[in-house]
Amino acid sequence: MKSLLANEMGYQVVAEAENGYELLNKITLFHPQIVILDVRMPVMDGLTALERIRSLFPELKVIILSGYNDFPLLKKAIQLGAIDYLLKPCSLKELREVLERIRRTILQEEDARGEKERLENRLKSCSLAFLEKTFWQLLRHELSLHDLREKIGVLGIQNREVVVIAIAACSAYQVRLSMDDHQYKDFRFKVERNVEEILKQMKREILLILQDDDTDVLLVVVSSSPLSFSDSLLALEIENALRKKFTRKFLVACSRPVTLLELDGAYQQVISLLGQKIFFASKAQEESFSPIEPSLREEVRNLINRVRFGSKNMVEQKLEGLFYHLDRNRAESSQYAQLAFYVAEMAFQCALEERLSVPNTLNPFMQGKEIGQLHTRDDFFVWLKKYLEIIAQMFQGNSAGFSLAVRRCLEFLDEHYGDNIGLNHLARLVDLNPAYLSFLIKKETGKSFSEHLVERRMVKARDLLNQGNLNVSEVANRVGYENVRYFSEVFRKFEGVTPQQFRKRKITSEKKQKIPDDIKK
Numbered sequence: 143m144k145s146l147l148a149n150e151m152g153y154q155v156v157a158e159a160e161n162g163y164e165l166l167n168k169i170t171l172f173h174p175q176i177v178i179l180d181v182r183m184p185v186m187d188g189l190t191a192l193e194r195i196r197s198l199f200p201e202l203k204v205i206i207l208s209g210y211n212d213f214p215l216l217k218k219a220i221q222l223g224a225i226d227y228l229l230k231p232c233s234l235k236e237l238r239e240v241l242e243r244i245r246r247t248i249l250q251e252e253d254a255r256g257e258k259e260r261l262e263n264r265l266k267s268c269s270l271a272f273l274e275k276t277f278w279q280l281l282r283h284e285l286s287l288h289d290l291r292e293k294i295g296v297l298g299i300q301n302r303e304v305v306v307i308a309i310a311a312c313s314a315y316q317v318r319l320s321m322d323d324h325q326y327k328d329f330r331f332k333v334e335r336n337v338e339e340i341l342k343q344m345k346r347e348i349l350l351i352l353q354d355d356d357t358d359v360l361l362v363v364v365s366s367s368p369l370s371f372s373d374s375l376l377a378l379e380i381e382n383a384l385r386k387k388f389t390r391k392f393l394v395a396c397s398r399p400v401t402l403l404e405l406d407g408a409y410q411q412v413i414s415l416l417g418q419k420i421f422f423a424s425k426a427q428e429e430s431f432s433p434i435e436p437s438l439r440e441e442v443r444n445l446i447n448r449v450r451f452g453s454k455n456m457v458e459q460k461l462e463g464l465f466y467h468l469d470r471n472r473a474e475s476s477q478y479a480q481l482a483f484y485v486a487e488m489a490f491q492c493a494l495e496e497r498l499s500v501p502n503t504l505n506p507f508m509q510g511k512e513i514g515q516l517h518t519r520d521d522f523f524v525w526l527k528k529y530l531e532i533i534a535q536m537f538q539g540n541s542a543g544f545s546l547a548v549r550r551c552l553e554f555l556d557e558h559y560g561d562n563i564g565l566n567h568l569a570r571l572v573d574l575n576p577a578y579l580s581f582l583i584k585k586e587t588g589k590s591f592s593e594h595l596v597e598r599r600m601v602k603a604r605d606l607l608n609q610g611n612l613n614v615s616e617v618a619n620r621v622g623y624e625n626v627r628y629f630s631e632v633f634r635k636f637e638g639v640t641p642q643q644f645r646k647r648k649i650t651s652e653k654k655q656k657i658p659d660d661i662k663k
Contacts, residue, residue: 162186303366366399451547
Protein backbone atom coordinates (compact mmCIF):
# COMPACT_ATOMS: atom_id res chain seq x y z
CA MET A 143 0.00 0.00 0.00
CA LYS A 144 2.88 2.40 0.73
CA SER A 145 4.25 2.24 -2.85
CA LEU A 146 0.72 2.47 -4.23
CA LEU A 147 -0.01 5.65 -2.30
CA ALA A 148 3.31 7.26 -3.21
CA ASN A 149 3.73 6.20 -6.83
CA GLU A 150 0.18 5.84 -8.16
CA MET A 151 -1.65 8.56 -6.22
CA GLY A 152 1.03 11.14 -5.41
CA TYR A 153 0.63 11.09 -1.65
CA GLN A 154 3.65 11.33 0.64
CA VAL A 155 3.86 8.54 3.21
CA VAL A 156 5.67 10.12 6.19
CA ALA A 157 5.74 7.09 8.55
CA GLU A 158 4.56 3.56 9.28
CA ALA A 159 3.78 1.94 12.64
CA GLU A 160 3.36 -1.65 13.77
CA ASN A 161 1.20 -0.99 16.85
CA GLY A 162 -0.92 1.64 18.48
CA TYR A 163 1.77 3.03 20.80
CA GLU A 164 4.23 3.44 17.95
CA LEU A 165 1.49 5.10 15.90
CA LEU A 166 0.82 7.76 18.55
CA ASN A 167 4.53 8.57 18.85
CA LYS A 168 4.95 8.92 15.08
CA ILE A 169 1.88 11.15 14.76
CA THR A 170 3.49 13.42 17.35
CA LEU A 171 6.78 13.45 15.39
CA PHE A 172 5.56 13.74 11.76
CA HIS A 173 2.17 15.55 12.02
CA PRO A 174 0.35 13.70 9.17
CA GLN A 175 -3.00 14.84 7.78
CA ILE A 176 -4.42 11.34 7.14
CA VAL A 177 -3.96 8.03 9.00
CA ILE A 178 -5.01 4.62 7.57
CA LEU A 179 -5.55 2.51 10.67
CA ASP A 180 -5.90 -1.29 10.79
CA VAL A 181 -8.36 -2.44 13.44
CA ARG A 182 -6.28 -5.54 14.23
CA MET A 183 -2.95 -4.41 15.74
CA PRO A 184 -0.79 -5.88 18.54
CA VAL A 185 -0.23 -4.19 21.94
CA MET A 186 -2.89 -1.52 21.33
CA ASP A 187 -5.72 -2.31 18.92
CA GLY A 188 -6.99 0.09 16.28
CA LEU A 189 -10.15 1.22 18.09
CA THR A 190 -8.26 2.04 21.30
CA ALA A 191 -5.67 3.93 19.23
CA LEU A 192 -8.49 5.76 17.40
CA GLU A 193 -10.00 6.87 20.72
CA ARG A 194 -6.61 8.25 21.82
CA ILE A 195 -6.11 9.99 18.47
CA ARG A 196 -9.48 11.77 18.78
CA SER A 197 -8.57 13.20 22.19
CA LEU A 198 -4.99 14.18 21.26
CA PHE A 199 -5.25 15.12 17.57
CA PRO A 200 -8.88 16.08 16.80
CA GLU A 201 -7.99 17.56 13.36
CA LEU A 202 -6.51 14.28 12.07
CA LYS A 203 -8.47 12.32 9.42
CA VAL A 204 -8.58 8.57 10.20
CA ILE A 205 -9.58 5.79 7.77
CA ILE A 206 -10.35 2.43 9.36
CA LEU A 207 -9.03 -0.64 7.52
CA SER A 208 -10.66 -3.96 8.45
CA GLY A 209 -10.63 -7.49 7.12
CA TYR A 210 -14.10 -8.16 8.52
CA ASN A 211 -17.45 -6.87 7.40
CA ASP A 212 -18.39 -6.41 11.02
CA PHE A 213 -21.08 -3.71 11.15
CA PRO A 214 -21.02 -3.19 14.98
CA LEU A 215 -17.22 -2.75 14.82
CA LEU A 216 -17.43 -0.28 11.93
CA LYS A 217 -20.26 1.58 13.66
CA LYS A 218 -18.13 1.96 16.77
CA ALA A 219 -15.20 3.21 14.66
CA ILE A 220 -17.41 5.87 13.09
CA GLN A 221 -18.68 6.89 16.54
CA LEU A 222 -15.08 7.23 17.72
CA GLY A 223 -14.37 9.66 14.90
CA ALA A 224 -13.21 7.68 11.88
CA ILE A 225 -13.98 9.66 8.73
CA ASP A 226 -14.33 6.58 6.48
CA TYR A 227 -13.58 2.85 6.29
CA LEU A 228 -12.21 0.27 3.85
CA LEU A 229 -12.60 -3.52 3.80
CA LYS A 230 -9.57 -5.66 3.02
CA PRO A 231 -8.69 -6.40 0.35
CA CYS A 232 -9.65 -3.04 -1.17
CA SER A 233 -9.26 -2.01 -4.78
CA LEU A 234 -7.20 0.90 -6.06
CA LYS A 235 -10.42 2.60 -7.15
CA GLU A 236 -11.96 2.34 -3.64
CA LEU A 237 -8.82 3.66 -2.00
CA ARG A 238 -8.57 6.53 -4.49
CA GLU A 239 -12.23 7.53 -3.99
CA VAL A 240 -11.93 7.54 -0.17
CA LEU A 241 -8.69 9.55 -0.23
CA GLU A 242 -10.10 12.00 -2.77
CA ARG A 243 -13.14 12.66 -0.58
CA ILE A 244 -10.87 13.28 2.40
CA ARG A 245 -8.54 15.51 0.34
CA ARG A 246 -11.47 17.71 -0.70
CA THR A 247 -12.61 17.89 2.93
CA ILE A 248 -9.13 18.97 4.06
CA LEU A 249 -8.90 21.64 1.33
CA GLN A 250 -12.35 22.99 2.22
CA GLU A 251 -11.40 23.13 5.89
CA GLU A 252 -8.16 24.94 5.05
CA ASP A 253 -10.07 27.47 2.94
CA ALA A 254 -12.60 27.95 5.72
CA ARG A 255 -9.81 28.27 8.28
CA GLY A 256 -7.98 30.79 6.12
CA GLU A 257 -11.13 32.84 5.66
CA LYS A 258 -11.82 32.64 9.39
CA GLU A 259 -8.28 33.81 10.16
CA ARG A 260 -8.63 36.69 7.68
CA LEU A 261 -11.91 37.71 9.26
CA GLU A 262 -10.41 37.43 12.74
CA ASN A 263 -7.41 39.54 11.70
CA ARG A 264 -9.68 42.22 10.21
CA LEU A 265 -11.84 42.16 13.34
CA LYS A 266 -8.73 42.32 15.53
CA SER A 267 -7.42 45.28 13.51
CA CYS A 268 -10.75 47.11 13.87
CA SER A 269 -10.90 46.20 17.55
CA LEU A 270 -7.39 47.57 18.17
CA ALA A 271 -8.22 50.84 16.42
CA PHE A 272 -11.47 51.05 18.39
CA LEU A 273 -9.67 50.26 21.67
CA GLU A 274 -6.88 52.77 20.96
CA LYS A 275 -9.37 55.55 20.25
CA THR A 276 -11.31 54.63 23.40
CA PHE A 277 -8.08 54.65 25.45
CA TRP A 278 -7.13 58.19 24.36
CA GLN A 279 -10.67 59.46 24.92
CA LEU A 280 -10.51 58.04 28.42
CA LEU A 281 -7.15 59.65 29.25
CA ARG A 282 -8.32 63.01 27.91
CA HIS A 283 -11.44 62.77 30.10
CA GLU A 284 -13.70 62.80 27.04
CA LEU A 285 -15.46 59.62 28.11
CA SER A 286 -17.74 58.90 31.04
CA LEU A 287 -17.59 55.57 32.87
CA HIS A 288 -21.01 54.69 31.40
CA ASP A 289 -19.79 55.34 27.85
CA LEU A 290 -16.57 53.43 28.52
CA ARG A 291 -18.52 50.41 29.80
CA GLU A 292 -20.69 50.53 26.69
CA LYS A 293 -17.73 50.74 24.28
CA ILE A 294 -15.73 47.98 25.98
CA GLY A 295 -18.90 45.88 26.11
CA VAL A 296 -19.08 45.98 22.30
CA LEU A 297 -15.82 44.01 22.19
CA GLY A 298 -16.99 41.64 24.93
CA ILE A 299 -13.80 42.15 26.97
CA GLN A 300 -15.06 44.29 29.86
CA ASN A 301 -13.94 41.71 32.44
CA ARG A 302 -10.57 41.03 30.82
CA GLU A 303 -7.67 41.55 33.25
CA VAL A 304 -4.72 43.50 31.83
CA VAL A 305 -1.50 45.15 32.93
CA VAL A 306 -0.53 48.66 31.78
CA ILE A 307 3.18 49.17 31.09
CA ALA A 308 4.99 52.51 30.69
CA ILE A 309 8.50 52.54 29.18
CA ALA A 310 10.91 55.46 28.82
CA ALA A 311 14.60 55.93 28.18
CA CYS A 312 16.45 57.13 31.26
CA SER A 313 17.17 60.88 30.87
CA ALA A 314 14.67 60.98 28.00
CA TYR A 315 15.15 64.73 27.54
CA GLN A 316 18.85 64.14 26.80
CA VAL A 317 17.96 61.47 24.24
CA ARG A 318 15.58 63.85 22.47
CA LEU A 319 18.10 66.69 22.42
CA SER A 320 20.87 64.45 21.06
CA MET A 321 18.92 63.48 17.90
CA ASP A 322 17.21 65.23 15.01
CA ASP A 323 13.52 64.50 14.36
CA HIS A 324 14.17 61.68 11.88
CA GLN A 325 16.69 59.93 14.15
CA TYR A 326 14.39 60.26 17.14
CA LYS A 327 11.39 58.78 15.29
CA ASP A 328 13.56 55.90 14.10
CA PHE A 329 14.81 55.32 17.66
CA ARG A 330 11.26 55.21 19.06
CA PHE A 331 10.16 52.83 16.28
CA LYS A 332 13.02 50.43 17.09
CA VAL A 333 12.16 50.52 20.80
CA GLU A 334 8.50 49.71 20.01
CA ARG A 335 9.41 46.77 17.75
CA ASN A 336 11.81 45.39 20.33
CA VAL A 337 9.20 45.67 23.10
CA GLU A 338 6.71 43.77 20.93
CA GLU A 339 9.28 41.03 20.34
CA ILE A 340 10.17 40.83 24.06
CA LEU A 341 6.52 40.52 25.11
CA LYS A 342 5.82 37.85 22.50
CA GLN A 343 8.75 35.84 23.83
CA MET A 344 7.17 36.16 27.27
CA LYS A 345 3.88 34.78 25.85
CA ARG A 346 2.02 38.01 26.63
CA GLU A 347 -0.88 39.00 24.38
CA ILE A 348 -0.56 42.68 23.40
CA LEU A 349 -3.91 44.48 23.32
CA LEU A 350 -2.49 47.95 22.74
CA ILE A 351 0.92 49.46 22.03
CA LEU A 352 1.16 53.16 21.36
CA GLN A 353 3.49 56.15 21.65
CA ASP A 354 2.49 59.03 23.90
CA ASP A 355 3.93 62.03 22.04
CA ASP A 356 3.26 64.34 24.99
CA THR A 357 5.45 62.36 27.36
CA ASP A 358 7.90 60.41 25.15
CA VAL A 359 6.61 57.31 26.92
CA LEU A 360 5.74 54.02 25.22
CA LEU A 361 2.46 52.65 26.62
CA VAL A 362 1.58 48.98 26.33
CA VAL A 363 -1.52 47.13 27.51
CA VAL A 364 -0.96 43.37 27.80
CA SER A 365 -2.87 40.41 29.16
CA SER A 366 -2.39 39.72 32.85
CA SER A 367 -0.66 36.52 33.94
CA PRO A 368 -2.54 34.01 36.11
CA LEU A 369 0.62 33.97 38.25
CA SER A 370 0.68 37.14 40.37
CA PHE A 371 4.45 37.13 40.82
CA SER A 372 4.86 37.07 37.02
CA ASP A 373 3.23 40.53 36.73
CA SER A 374 5.41 41.92 39.51
CA LEU A 375 8.58 40.77 37.71
CA LEU A 376 7.44 42.03 34.31
CA ALA A 377 9.02 45.50 34.61
CA LEU A 378 12.40 44.08 35.60
CA GLU A 379 12.32 41.51 32.79
CA ILE A 380 11.58 44.18 30.16
CA GLU A 381 14.28 46.52 31.54
CA ASN A 382 16.88 43.74 31.37
CA ALA A 383 15.83 42.69 27.87
CA LEU A 384 15.98 46.28 26.53
CA ARG A 385 19.38 46.82 28.15
CA LYS A 386 20.71 43.91 26.08
CA LYS A 387 19.22 45.36 22.88
CA PHE A 388 20.30 49.00 23.33
CA THR A 389 23.36 50.75 24.75
CA ARG A 390 21.27 53.11 26.89
CA LYS A 391 19.26 52.36 30.02
CA PHE A 392 15.47 52.13 30.05
CA LEU A 393 13.08 52.31 32.99
CA VAL A 394 9.78 50.43 33.07
CA ALA A 395 6.74 50.69 35.35
CA CYS A 396 3.83 48.23 35.48
CA SER A 397 0.39 48.62 36.98
CA ARG A 398 -1.36 46.03 39.10
CA PRO A 399 -3.74 43.78 37.13
CA VAL A 400 -6.91 45.75 36.29
CA THR A 401 -9.97 45.38 34.12
CA LEU A 402 -10.26 47.54 31.01
CA LEU A 403 -12.79 49.68 32.89
CA GLU A 404 -9.96 50.67 35.26
CA LEU A 405 -7.47 51.73 32.57
CA ASP A 406 -7.48 55.40 33.58
CA GLY A 407 -6.37 54.69 37.15
CA ALA A 408 -3.77 52.18 35.95
CA TYR A 409 -2.36 54.75 33.52
CA GLN A 410 -2.05 57.39 36.26
CA GLN A 411 -0.37 54.80 38.48
CA VAL A 412 2.31 53.78 35.96
CA ILE A 413 3.11 57.35 34.90
CA SER A 414 3.61 58.31 38.55
CA LEU A 415 5.70 55.17 39.21
CA LEU A 416 7.81 55.79 36.11
CA GLY A 417 8.47 59.40 37.15
CA GLN A 418 9.56 58.24 40.60
CA LYS A 419 11.82 55.53 39.15
CA ILE A 420 13.58 58.02 36.89
CA PHE A 421 13.92 60.53 39.72
CA PHE A 422 15.36 58.03 42.19
CA ALA A 423 17.59 56.47 39.52
CA SER A 424 19.08 59.89 38.89
CA LYS A 425 19.52 60.46 42.64
CA ALA A 426 21.22 57.11 43.14
CA GLN A 427 23.60 57.74 40.26
CA GLU A 428 23.69 61.51 40.29
CA GLU A 429 27.21 61.76 38.93
CA SER A 430 26.21 60.08 35.68
CA PHE A 431 22.58 61.19 35.31
CA SER A 432 22.55 64.79 36.53
CA PRO A 433 22.56 67.20 33.57
CA ILE A 434 24.09 70.00 35.66
CA GLU A 435 27.48 70.64 37.20
CA PRO A 436 28.18 69.34 40.72
CA SER A 437 28.69 72.92 41.95
CA LEU A 438 25.09 73.75 41.03
CA ARG A 439 23.41 70.77 42.68
CA GLU A 440 23.38 72.37 46.10
CA GLU A 441 21.88 75.49 44.55
CA VAL A 442 19.13 73.37 42.99
CA ARG A 443 18.39 71.77 46.37
CA ASN A 444 18.10 75.23 47.94
CA LEU A 445 15.77 76.28 45.14
CA ILE A 446 13.55 73.22 45.71
CA ASN A 447 13.41 74.08 49.42
CA ARG A 448 12.10 77.54 48.52
CA VAL A 449 9.44 75.84 46.41
CA ARG A 450 8.59 73.42 49.24
CA PHE A 451 8.05 76.29 51.67
CA GLY A 452 5.83 78.19 49.24
CA SER A 453 8.18 81.20 49.00
CA LYS A 454 7.59 82.67 45.52
CA ASN A 455 9.91 85.66 45.95
CA MET A 456 12.77 83.48 47.13
CA VAL A 457 12.09 81.04 44.25
CA GLU A 458 12.66 83.78 41.69
CA GLN A 459 15.85 84.97 43.42
CA LYS A 460 17.34 81.46 43.51
CA LEU A 461 16.31 80.80 39.91
CA GLU A 462 18.04 84.01 38.79
CA GLY A 463 21.20 82.78 40.51
CA LEU A 464 21.09 79.43 38.71
CA PHE A 465 20.58 80.98 35.30
CA TYR A 466 23.28 83.59 35.99
CA HIS A 467 25.77 80.72 36.42
CA LEU A 468 24.85 79.37 32.96
CA ASP A 469 24.88 82.90 31.48
CA ARG A 470 28.39 83.47 32.81
CA ASN A 471 29.60 80.23 31.20
CA ARG A 472 27.92 81.09 27.88
CA ALA A 473 25.69 78.03 28.00
CA GLU A 474 24.00 76.64 24.91
CA SER A 475 20.23 76.31 24.52
CA SER A 476 20.40 72.57 25.24
CA GLN A 477 21.98 73.25 28.66
CA TYR A 478 19.11 75.57 29.62
CA ALA A 479 16.66 72.86 28.48
CA GLN A 480 18.44 70.22 30.58
CA LEU A 481 18.43 72.46 33.64
CA ALA A 482 14.74 73.32 33.21
CA PHE A 483 13.71 69.66 32.93
CA TYR A 484 15.96 68.58 35.82
CA VAL A 485 14.64 71.25 38.20
CA ALA A 486 11.01 70.65 37.18
CA GLU A 487 11.48 66.92 37.74
CA MET A 488 12.88 67.48 41.26
CA ALA A 489 10.07 69.91 42.15
CA PHE A 490 7.42 67.47 40.92
CA GLN A 491 8.90 64.58 42.92
CA CYS A 492 9.15 66.82 45.99
CA ALA A 493 5.41 67.49 45.70
CA LEU A 494 4.70 63.75 45.41
CA GLU A 495 6.85 63.02 48.48
CA GLU A 496 4.79 65.53 50.46
CA ARG A 497 1.60 63.73 49.28
CA LEU A 498 0.19 66.75 47.48
CA SER A 499 -2.65 66.15 45.00
CA VAL A 500 -0.58 67.08 41.96
CA PRO A 501 -2.43 66.90 38.61
CA ASN A 502 -0.70 64.60 36.14
CA THR A 503 -0.48 67.47 33.66
CA LEU A 504 2.33 68.85 35.84
CA ASN A 505 4.38 65.69 35.43
CA PRO A 506 7.59 66.77 33.61
CA PHE A 507 6.88 64.02 31.08
CA MET A 508 3.69 65.87 30.16
CA GLN A 509 5.69 69.09 29.85
CA GLY A 510 8.38 67.50 27.65
CA LYS A 511 6.79 68.56 24.37
CA GLU A 512 6.37 72.14 25.61
CA ILE A 513 10.01 72.28 26.77
CA GLY A 514 11.07 71.01 23.35
CA GLN A 515 9.45 74.07 21.73
CA LEU A 516 11.45 76.56 23.84
CA HIS A 517 14.60 78.06 22.34
CA THR A 518 16.09 81.07 24.14
CA ARG A 519 17.44 81.53 27.64
CA ASP A 520 14.49 83.76 28.54
CA ASP A 521 12.01 81.19 27.18
CA PHE A 522 13.36 78.58 29.60
CA PHE A 523 13.52 81.01 32.53
CA VAL A 524 9.90 82.19 32.11
CA TRP A 525 8.60 78.63 31.68
CA LEU A 526 10.47 77.25 34.70
CA LYS A 527 9.57 80.22 36.92
CA LYS A 528 5.87 79.74 36.10
CA TYR A 529 6.10 75.97 36.70
CA LEU A 530 7.83 76.37 40.08
CA GLU A 531 5.40 79.07 41.22
CA ILE A 532 2.48 76.71 40.51
CA ILE A 533 4.09 73.97 42.63
CA ALA A 534 4.96 76.49 45.38
CA GLN A 535 1.35 77.68 45.41
CA MET A 536 0.19 74.09 45.86
CA PHE A 537 2.51 73.66 48.84
CA GLN A 538 1.18 76.86 50.38
CA GLY A 539 -2.44 75.86 49.77
CA ASN A 540 -1.84 72.50 51.42
CA SER A 541 -0.69 73.97 54.73
CA ALA A 542 -4.03 74.75 56.44
CA GLY A 543 -3.51 78.52 56.20
CA PHE A 544 0.23 78.47 56.93
CA SER A 545 3.08 78.10 54.48
CA LEU A 546 4.96 74.85 54.79
CA ALA A 547 7.98 76.68 56.29
CA VAL A 548 5.89 78.16 59.11
CA ARG A 549 4.06 74.90 59.69
CA ARG A 550 7.36 73.03 59.97
CA CYS A 551 8.65 75.60 62.47
CA LEU A 552 5.52 75.37 64.66
CA GLU A 553 5.67 71.57 64.61
CA PHE A 554 9.33 71.70 65.61
CA LEU A 555 8.49 74.01 68.52
CA ASP A 556 5.78 71.62 69.69
CA GLU A 557 8.38 68.87 70.05
CA HIS A 558 11.49 70.84 71.10
CA TYR A 559 10.16 73.70 73.26
CA GLY A 560 12.44 72.54 76.11
CA ASP A 561 15.63 72.78 74.03
CA ASN A 562 17.89 75.76 73.71
CA ILE A 563 16.64 76.93 70.31
CA GLY A 564 16.43 80.29 68.60
CA LEU A 565 15.25 81.81 65.36
CA ASN A 566 18.58 81.09 63.63
CA HIS A 567 18.14 77.37 64.39
CA LEU A 568 14.66 77.32 62.80
CA ALA A 569 15.90 79.34 59.81
CA ARG A 570 18.55 76.70 59.11
CA LEU A 571 15.91 73.99 59.50
CA VAL A 572 13.75 75.42 56.70
CA ASP A 573 16.62 76.97 54.73
CA LEU A 574 15.35 80.55 54.92
CA ASN A 575 16.87 83.85 55.96
CA PRO A 576 16.17 84.41 59.74
CA ALA A 577 14.75 87.89 59.16
CA TYR A 578 12.48 86.62 56.37
CA LEU A 579 11.35 83.66 58.48
CA SER A 580 10.55 85.98 61.39
CA PHE A 581 8.47 88.12 59.02
CA LEU A 582 6.60 85.04 57.70
CA ILE A 583 5.77 83.71 61.18
CA LYS A 584 4.44 87.07 62.35
CA LYS A 585 2.52 87.70 59.12
CA GLU A 586 0.83 84.28 58.98
CA THR A 587 0.14 83.62 62.66
CA GLY A 588 -0.13 87.08 64.18
CA LYS A 589 2.52 86.14 66.79
CA SER A 590 6.29 86.38 66.80
CA PHE A 591 8.65 83.44 67.11
CA SER A 592 9.36 84.36 70.77
CA GLU A 593 5.65 84.49 71.59
CA HIS A 594 5.10 81.01 70.11
CA LEU A 595 8.06 79.58 72.06
CA VAL A 596 7.00 81.16 75.38
CA GLU A 597 3.39 80.06 74.94
CA ARG A 598 4.39 76.42 74.45
CA ARG A 599 6.79 76.51 77.41
CA MET A 600 4.25 78.08 79.76
CA VAL A 601 1.45 75.69 78.80
CA LYS A 602 3.77 72.75 79.52
CA ALA A 603 5.00 74.35 82.78
CA ARG A 604 1.42 74.75 83.95
CA ASP A 605 0.76 71.06 83.29
CA LEU A 606 3.89 70.03 85.22
CA LEU A 607 3.02 72.27 88.18
CA ASN A 608 -0.47 70.75 88.30
CA GLN A 609 1.01 67.27 88.52
CA GLY A 610 2.79 68.32 91.74
CA ASN A 611 5.66 65.80 91.63
CA LEU A 612 8.35 68.31 90.52
CA ASN A 613 9.65 71.41 92.30
CA VAL A 614 9.75 74.79 90.51
CA SER A 615 13.44 74.47 89.61
CA GLU A 616 12.86 71.09 87.95
CA VAL A 617 9.86 72.44 86.06
CA ALA A 618 11.95 75.38 84.81
CA ASN A 619 14.64 73.02 83.50
CA ARG A 620 12.06 70.79 81.81
CA VAL A 621 10.66 73.69 79.77
CA GLY A 622 14.00 75.21 78.75
CA TYR A 623 14.94 77.71 81.50
CA GLU A 624 18.18 77.39 83.45
CA ASN A 625 17.52 80.52 85.52
CA VAL A 626 14.62 79.82 87.91
CA ARG A 627 14.13 83.47 88.73
CA TYR A 628 13.77 84.40 85.07
CA PHE A 629 11.37 81.49 84.58
CA SER A 630 9.22 82.74 87.47
CA GLU A 631 9.04 86.24 85.94
CA VAL A 632 8.00 84.92 82.56
CA PHE A 633 5.43 82.59 84.16
CA ARG A 634 3.94 85.46 86.23
CA LYS A 635 3.54 87.60 83.10
CA PHE A 636 1.81 84.72 81.31
CA GLU A 637 -0.44 83.46 84.17
CA GLY A 638 -0.72 86.55 86.40
CA VAL A 639 0.79 84.65 89.38
CA THR A 640 4.18 83.13 90.24
CA PRO A 641 4.74 79.37 89.91
CA GLN A 642 4.57 78.98 93.71
CA GLN A 643 1.28 80.90 93.90
CA PHE A 644 -0.13 78.89 90.98
CA ARG A 645 0.68 75.62 92.75
CA LYS A 646 -0.64 76.87 96.13
CA ARG A 647 -3.90 77.92 94.48
CA LYS A 648 -4.19 74.49 92.91
CA ILE A 649 -3.64 72.73 96.30
CA THR A 650 -6.19 74.99 98.04
CA SER A 651 -8.75 74.26 95.35
CA GLU A 652 -8.24 70.51 95.74
CA LYS A 653 -8.66 70.70 99.56
CA LYS A 654 -11.96 72.56 99.20
CA GLN A 655 -13.23 69.89 96.86
CA LYS A 656 -12.46 67.21 99.50
CA ILE A 657 -14.56 68.90 102.27
CA PRO A 658 -17.91 67.02 102.70
CA ASP A 659 -21.05 68.96 101.75
CA ASP A 660 -22.56 68.71 105.26
CA ILE A 661 -19.47 70.39 106.77
CA LYS A 662 -19.60 73.18 104.11
CA LYS A 663 -23.18 73.90 105.29
